[in-house]
Amino acid sequence: MAFVSPVGYQPVYNPAVPFRQPVFGNLRPGMSVYIQGMVPHHSKTFSVNLSCGQFNGSDIAFHFNPRFDGKRVVFNTFQGGSWGGEEKKKDGFPFNKGGYFEMVIFANPGGYQVNVNGSPFYHFNHRIPLERVDNVQVDGEVNIQSLSVVGGGGGGVGGPAYPPGGMMPGQGYPVMTLPAMGGPTYNPPVPYRANIPGGVSPKRTFVVRGFMPMGGQTFSINFKTASGENAFHFNVRLNERAVVRNSCLRGSWGHEERAMGHNPFVPGQYFDISIRSGNGRYKVFVNGQHFCDYAHRFPTLQMINNLEIVGDVVLSLVQF
Template sequence: MTTRGLNHKLNFVFHQNNYICDGFHINLCTSKTSVNPECDVGLRLSCYFREDNITRNSRQNGTWGEEETNINLDEHTARNPIVSGDFFMLYIFATEEKFYISINSKPFCTFQHRIPLESIRTLEIRDHIQTIKQIDHRSAFPIPWPAIHASDFGKSFSNDIPILFSPGHVIVITARCFDNKKGQFIIKFTESDTKREELHFSVRFDQKVVVRNNMNKSFEFGPEERHGGFPFTFNQQFTLAIAFAEHEFLFAVDGRPYSSFAYRTPNVLSNLVGFKITCINGLRMHVTRVDHVQMGDVSCRGFESYSAYGYEIA
C-alpha cells in the first residue's frame, strides 16, 4: 500500500443513514477481519453520533492502544463535523510519520503511525453507512496539505489505485442494482491522462445485454461486442471478476466465466488507473466490496473462482 519516498492519499465520499444511529467505523488493517479477526489495525476511525465525537485508535498484537478523541485536532474543527444523513467527504493523507485527516475538505486531525505503514493491506468500512461513492487511493508528491479533495458526484462509484496493472491482476466487485429495473450501469476503465475509455462495460437491464467496447485515439467508439448472454439479475447481489490476461480482459459473474474483450490498444494496462461506475435511466447501485488480486499467472486460469458465492479472498 505504500512506496518509500511517496506519500499516499485516500479519498472517500459517503452517504450516512438519514436517521440518528450509533455511528460507523473505518479500519485500515493488515488483513481482513473476516479472515483474521485479531489482525493489526493501523488506524480505526470511529464516528459516534450520540456522543458527537470521532475517535482514533490502533490495535497491535490483539490489544487496542490509547484512544484519541480531543488531542491532535485542528484548532478550527469540531469534535465531529459529520452530519447524520448528509453526504460527506473524508481524506486520509499518509506520510512516513503520521496520517493527516480532513473532512469535507477541512483539516480535522492527525494520527501518529503505531504500526509500519507498509503492513496495511485492507480498508474496511462498517456499520451505518448507506452509500459509498468513492474510494480512491493515489500516490502524491510533494505533500498536498491542506487537503485537495476532488470528487465527482455524477459517478456511482470510483476506485482509483496507485499501481501499474499487469497480466494476472484480477478486480472483484460485489454490488447490487435497484430502483429502475429498466436502467443501466457502465464500468469504465480509462487512460490515466486523456480519460479515454479503454474498456466500456455496459450492463443494460432494459435490453438484457452486456455491451463491451472502447474508444480509439479520436475518442470514437469501435465495434460493439454483445455475445455471452446476460448473467445479471435485477435487485440481486452479484460478484463480477474482471481479469487482466496477457491479451484480453476476462469476465466472470458469480463463479462462472462469462465473456472476454481483446485489448485494442498496445500496452493498454500500463495506462490504466482504476475504474469508475456510472448508472443511467434511474438505476441505482450499492457497491459493498472491491478486492484486488495478483494471481501471478498471465493466463488468469481459474480466476472465476474469486467471484463464486461465499469465496473469501484473503
Template sequence: MLGAKFGKWVNDNIVFLVGIPLIIGVHYGWSKLQQNPNLVPPDRQKKEPVLEDGTEPEEWKNGAIPTAFSEDLPRPLTPGCCIRLRGFVQPTCSRFSVNLRCGKDSDSDIALHVNPRLSQRYVVRNSLLGNRWGIEETTCISKPKLSRNQPFEMDILCSESMFFVSINGKHVCAFVYRVLLAKVKNIQVVGYVKVSDVEYTTLDVYPQSSPKNEFYTVPVIEEPVVSTENTLEVPLTAKLPTGLKLGQQLEIHGKVKILPSSFFINLQEGTHMWPHPPVHLHLNPRFNTTSVGKYMFVRNAWTNGDWGLEERCPGVHFSPGSEFVVVIRRGNNHFAVWIDGKLAGEFKFRADADKVNALYIQGDVTIKAVCLRTKATDACFTKKPKRFAL
C-alpha cells in the first residue's frame, strides 16, 4: 500500500480484507438509475433548506465561509487512489464541503463537490464546470454519522468510473466522473471544520474492514432463539463464516417497505464493493415496473466482469408492507430459492459456488434476522415466521 500525509508519499505495509457491493448499490440493477442509485433525475432531486427552520446559517451568509484547508495533490489521481481526510466538526458548523478542483485558482473547475448537511443527514454531490453547477445528487445508501463537536474521517476513493465516499468508515454515496480524473489537481475544504490530517493512499479493496466498519457475521444455528424487535442495518454487508456448502441453507427474515422501488440480495465473493465482486446469485424484486400493480422477480449473476442473462418471472412472492422469509439452499449444481415455503425458482451455478463467502442486501426492505443452517429445514416457514435475537 502506498501512503502519504500532506503530499509526502511513503511505503508501508497493510493487511487488507480478503475475499462485499456495492455502492454498491452502485453497480447493481437494471437501469442506469438502479445500477447507480446516486444518479437521481432532476425532478426527484431534494430541494431542502440548509437548516430545519428554512434559514441559512450565519457562517454561510455574505460569503464569509472560511477555507479550512487547501493543497495541491502530490500526484495525479488514478483508480485505486484514496484521499483520507481527518478533522473535527466545530460547534458552529451546519455543513461543510470538500472540493476536488482542477486548479487552485478561485475560478477553477470542481470535479467533485462533497457537501455533508448535518441537520438533514445527507450528502450533496455536484460539479462546477465552466462556472456552472451541474445537477445535484443527494441520494445516499446510508445516512452519514456526523455530529458537531466531534472528530470525523472521510475517504474519497477513485475507481475506474466514479468516486466512492465513506464517512467515519461507512460507505455513504458515489459520484460518476463528469471530467477526466487526471484533471484533478487540488483539494480544498471549506466550512467550520478543523483539518488535522490529509493522507493520500492506494487501496486494493473498498471499503476496508476497520473498528469503525466491522462487517456482520451470519450466525450458524440449528434452533431459533428468543424473538426480538431489533433489526439489522440496511445496506447489510455480512460474512458467511462457512460459505454456503452443499445441503446448507441461508435464511433471511424481513419485511418489504410500504412504498418500495426495489431491493436485492447478493451471494458474492468478498465484503468489498470495489473492485466489483463476483456475484454468484443476485435476487432482485422490482416494484417500479411500468404496469401498475405488476412486479418482477429477477435473478442474475456477475461473473467475468459483467452481468449475465437475467432470469425473470412475475414478482408474486413479495408485496409492499409484507413480511417474508427467503431461504436459499445449495444443491449439486444450483441454488434453490424458497419464499414463504414455496419454491420460487432454481438458479444454476455460473461460477464456483465454493467461493461464496459474503451476503449483501440493499434497498427498500427491513431485515429482521439472517442465519445459516447446516441442514435444510422447513421449520422457518410458518404463517407467523419466527424472529431471531442474533
C-alpha cells in the first residue's frame, strides 16, 4: 500500500557526512529545512549550506557554520567564487559537544530565520534569491539523525508556514499551521489537541517530532473520536521500559500490546514518529525504522477525527 505523506515529508535518516540533499522545485517562501543531529565530542566545526547547485564551487545562498573554538556561529554567502562579509554570533551558543540538537531554517521572504532547540537564534537577510537554492549540504564533524525539507506550499491556501516577524511559535507567539494538506505546526504546547479534517482516512501519515526531557517518564499519542472513543493509544513508558499500544472503546480498555524489538525512546534525545493508517492496521515508524503494527479495533476511520498528545514530552513538529 502506498501511503500519502504530508507535503514535504521525505526525511533522510542517518546520512553519511558530507551529505547533499536536493530541494525539488527549489526553495520557496514558507518552506523550512529541519535537522536533528548530534555533535561528536571531537567536533571542531560543521556547516549547513543552502546552495545553488550540487557541485563544489556553486554559489551558497546561506552558510551556517558553528565553530567550537571561541563558541561562535558564522553566517555568510558564497557567490561568484568569493565569500561575502561574515556575520557572527557569539552569545547564546546553542551547541554542546556530545549533545543532541534540533535546528530549523525557515525560508522567509526577507531572509532566513534559524531556530535551534526550539528558540529563535538568528535572522540572516537574503543576499541571493532563495528561489535559486536547490540543494542542502551538510559538512564537518556532526552526526545527522534526520534531515528533511518541509513544506512546499509556498504560502498557498492557509497562509505561509513561516512564523511572523521571524519569531518561533511557542515562544510567546501564536502557533501557526497550514490547515491545507500537510501544514506543519512547530513547537506546539503540550497537551496538544487538533482536529483531523476528514478523519483518519486510509493511507494517511501523521508525523510527530520532539523529545522527552530528562526526568520524563511517559507520554501518549491518542487518536480519538468526537464521542471520546480512543481508537489508538500509543504510550511510551520509560519507567516500565515499555511502549504500550491499546484502545479504550465503550469506556473499557482492551488488551495491551507491548512487543517490540528495541526501545528507541531515550530522555534528551530527539525522536521522529510517523504513524501510517492502512486499511487494516496502523504502521508505526520511529526514527525511520519500522517499530510496530496495530490492527484497527475501531474500523470506522473517518469518525476518528481528533489527535491528542499528552504527558512528559516537548514537541518540535506535528504534521498530517
